[in-house]
Amino acid sequence: MKPGTKLKSAVCDTEVMVIRSGNGGIECGGAAMGEAKPDAIGAPDAAFAAGTLMGKRYVDAAGTFELLCVKPGKGSLSVDGVALSIKDAKPLPASD
Amino acid sequence: MNIALFLEMAADTAPDRIGLVCDGQRWSYADLLAGARGAAALIRDSGCAHVALLDESSEAAAMALFGAALAGVPYVPLNYRLADADLGALLERITPALIVGDVDRVRRLCPADSNVVLTRAAFVEAAQARAVDAPSEGEDGEGVAIQLFTSGTTAAPKAAILRHANLVSYILGTVEFAAAPEEDAALVSVPPYHIAGIAALLSSIYAMRRILMLPAFSPEAWLDLAAGEGASNAFVVPTMLSRIIEAMAKGHRPDLSALRAIAYGGGKMPTELIHQALDLFPATGFTNAYGLTETSSTIALLGPDEHRAAHGSDDPTVRARLGSVGRPLPTVEIEIRDEDGAVLPPGEPGEIYVRGEQVSGEYRERSALDADGWFPTRDAGYIDADGYLFLSGRADDVIVRGGENISPGEIEDVVMTHPAVAEAAAVAIPSHEWGEAVGLIVVPRAGHDAPGEEELKQMVRARLRSSRVPERVLFADALPYNEMGKLLRREIKTLFAA
Numbered sequence: 001m002k003p004g005t006k007l008k009s010a011v012c013d014t015e016v017m018v019i020r021s022g023n024g025g026i027e028c029g030g031a032a033m034g035e036a037k038p039d040a041i042g043a044p045d046a047a048f049a050a051g052t053l054m055g056k057r058y059v060d061a062a063g064t065f066e067l068l069c070v071k072p073g074k075g076s077l078s079v080d081g082v083a084l085s086i087k088d089a090k091p092l093p094a095s096d
Numbered sequence: 097m098n099i100a101l102f103l104e105m106a107a108d109t110a111p112d113r114i115g116l117v118c119d120g121q122r123w124s125y126a127d128l129l130a131g132a133r134g135a136a137a138l139i140r141d142s143g144c145a146h147v148a149l150l151d152e153s154s155e156a157a158a159m160a161l162f163g164a165a166l167a168g169v170p171y172v173p174l175n176y177r178l179a180d181a182d183l184g185a186l187l188e189r190i191t192p193a194l195i196v197g198d199v200d201r202v203r204r205l206c207p208a209d210s211n212v213v214l215t216r217a218a219f220v221e222a223a224q225a226r227a228v229d230a231p232s233e234g235e236d237g238e239g240v241a242i243q244l245f246t247s248g249t250t251a252a253p254k255a256a257i258l259r260h261a262n263l264v265s266y267i268l269g270t271v272e273f274a275a276a277p278e279e280d281a282a283l284v285s286v287p288p289y290h291i292a293g294i295a296a297l298l299s300s301i302y303a304m305r306r307i308l309m310l311p312a313f314s315p316e317a318w319l320d321l322a323a324g325e326g327a328s329n330a331f332v333v334p335t336m337l338s339r340i341i342e343a344m345a346k347g348h349r350p351d352l353s354a355l356r357a358i359a360y361g362g363g364k365m366p367t368e369l370i371h372q373a374l375d376l377f378p379a380t381g382f383t384n385a386y387g388l389t390e391t392s393s394t395i396a397l398l399g400p401d402e403h404r405a406a407h408g409s410d411d412p413t414v415r416a417r418l419g420s421v422g423r424p425l426p427t428v429e430i431e432i433r434d435e436d437g438a439v440l441p442p443g444e445p446g447e448i449y450v451r452g453e454q455v456s457g458e459y460r461e462r463s464a465l466d467a468d469g470w471f472p473t474r475d476a477g478y479i480d481a482d483g484y485l486f487l488s489g490r491a492d493d494v495i496v497r498g499g500e501n502i503s504p505g506e507i508e509d510v511v512m513t514h515p516a517v518a519e520a521a522a523v524a525i526p527s528h529e530w531g532e533a534v535g536l537i538v539v540p541r542a543g544h545d546a547p548g549e550e551e552l553k554q555m556v557r558a559r560l561r562s563s564r565v566p567e568r569v570l571f572a573d574a575l576p577y578n579e580m581g582k583l584l585r586r587e588i589k590t591l592f593a594a
Binding site: 003004017019054055056057068070071089090091092093094095096 | 097098101104105108109260261264268269270271272273274275282292295296299303305329331357359361381383385387393394397399400425426
């Protein structure tokens with residue numbers, strides 16, 4: 001997946017921008033995300049319904065995938081069924 | 097990737113929140129995004145290859161920056177302080193361009209019909225009139241977000257380019273989205289053609305920190321705006337800080353209690369000045385930021401706690417850190433190398449190399465990155481045992497006076513036209529007020545009387561600008577050269593220090 005690609009959830013309002021990715025299916029609310037929004041919006045799987053937060057970066061344990069949430073929603077993000085977690089970034093002082 | 101995403105996210109999150117204040121006018125994030133979308137439509141219609149700004153900072157800078165990004169066209173803020181001949185040459189290089197700002201000057205210097213030239217007011221009005229609500233996907237173009245002309249030390253200025261990917265990486269790596277409390281405001285007083293001025297727009301909008309634009313810096317205007325709008329953050333070049341402190345010492349002291357953080361960079365900070373500032377602003381956190389145009393702004397920083405620790409320490413090593421630019425960002429790598437490219441151990445001075453996704457190291461003409469992606473900064477320095485980076489000057493002899501890069505060659509060229517001057521060299525000399533100033537050394541021509549110091553200064557003032565006028569002039573019988581005929585500027589500097 002090309003960096004900068006925007007993916008939309010099939011089950012909620014979530015949209016992400018791909019920062020980096022590898023082999024694997026990117027999902028939201030347990031359903032595959034795509035560049036187009038499907039006509040009929042489903043509901044998030046209860047196991048992937050913790051929600052996404054605007055402006056947070058989501059990563060897998062290996063650091064292969066990194067997604068920026070650009071629109072929040074009710075589903076939560078995963079790759080091939082494994083949940084992503086929020087990237088823990090040490091805050092830096094404003095420098096410009 | 098497209099930097100316009102940052103403005104879209106801010107406008108999505110809080111459309112009515114004020115994002116920018118300039119000359120008393122207030123612009124919400126929704127206003128700015130609408131203006132940027134309208135500007136993108138104007139830019140697409142024009143068919144121009146560049147979007148240029150020849151103007152002081154204003155809302156037009158934000159609309160042009162993000163509008164150009166949405167249209168997939170490079171944004172080229174120009175230095176309006178350049179002499180006519182130099183500016184004319186740059187305008188030729190970016191034609192056909194949509195140019196915002198000084199219409200008369202553009203028309204006079206570059207009459208090309210293919211350029212679309214608008215005043216600030218006309219551009220902002222047209223952008224607002226064209227504003228559409230529909231979200232527009234940013235166009236990729238060739239992926240170049242910004243083109244900035246370097247000061248051009250030996251030849252024509254180089255066109256440094258920053259790709260969307262570089263800038264997005266810089267912002268995501270250094271700023272947390274919407275992290276600023278709603279009352280926060282960042283005072284931006286650096287000009288729009290400086291990388292720090294561009295980075296300030298991007299960082300502040302992504303943090304959702306209200307931007308307070310000061311189009312023309314004076315210490316009194318800076319203090320009044322900071323107090324009047326309750327600035328919480330500010331970025332200054334050392335010269336501005338020196339003048340602000342001077343104005344405060346003269347009794348201009350409005351209430352700055354909201355000012356939590358001052359970041360500085362763009363030139364060498366005199367040690368006495370930063371000690372003075374830390375005493376004068378005891379509750380303010382100071383951050384020293386080191387970066388270059390080619391690195392999308394900051395690559396190393398010395399944070400507030402490190403400033404206070406150094407300021408209050410009796411340990412000479414800790415105290416010396418006030419003269420350091422701090423440690424590399426977690427997202428970049430920095431190495432010091434010798435002239436053969438070998439990596440040097442801590443404490444050994446050499447050239448600073450940097451690598452990271454935010455580092456472009458790219459010019460229109462060529463990329464300066466090596467095969468492994470390292471960028472040679474041409475800055476000299478060393479890293480101490482604890483990882484603090486110290487700068488020891490510019491590898492290429494540029495004089496950085498108050499954040500302004502001055503090429504010794506342009507001063508030497510003027511002075512050499514004097515009939516009584518055989519040789520001349522300009523070097524950086526330390527200056528309390530400016531960080532660095534111009535020192536000029538002259539070898540009088542045999543059979544002529546030495547020219548007067550005032551006469552030489554007057555020549556430079558008349559032909560260039562006041563910032564180029566030498567602060568000190570020395571006369572010598574000969575200049576020092578090495579066996580290859582290369583002028584030894586370092587030796588000349590020691591003559592001024594003597």
